[in-house]
Amino acid sequence: DSGVTQTPKHLITATGQRVTLRCSPRSGDLSVYWYQQSLDQGLQFLIQYYNGEERAKGNILERFSAQQFPDLHSELNLSSLELGDSALYFCASSAQALAGGNEQFFGPGTRLTVL
């Protein structure tokens, strides 16, 4: 158990819908990262938050947005869903903004299926 929690574990929805994925980082970790993993592919970095502020942005679509709240939990919002958005979405946390190469601890992921 990494200490990072993600809810829900599974999500099935229809095209055009909007969903929210939730992540709680390890206690004390200030950085939260979101990744997308399509079937049998590597991970694609989406976005990073550090202590409530956006720190880095990767290949995140305009239909996707995220935020980190004062209690440090984060939410990833996916809207106007398309079939291609079906994937495993991981959240990870680390103590700092990875200065010093701090390990990222991964949550169990949320499997999103868009029908």
Added chain:
Amino acid sequence: AQTVTQSQPEMSVQEAETVTLSCTYDTSESDYYLFWYKQPPSRQMILVIRQEAYKQQNATENRFSVNFQKAAKSFSLKISDSQLGDAAMYFCAYLDSNYQLIWGAGTKLIIKP
């Protein structure tokens, strides 16, 4: 832009034998970090080993060790005394100066009993 290449989609090894997984990367940075992550069938991402580019000594963690060749931009993972529990997807990742992890496509490791 940095890229990470894992040229072996799948590798198999006999239990108790040694296997090496390859990873190459492309970067113009001189200071960075490299990681190997393991993803078993449970899909959980687990850090296996990490290497800091400014350290010449290869990292080791029990049965796992790396061969880091900075000039060649190569970062291979050696697993000694392979065990059935080592069966998983293995991902090589590069941490860039913007704190983004750039991932390889992964290598599926099969352990033959």
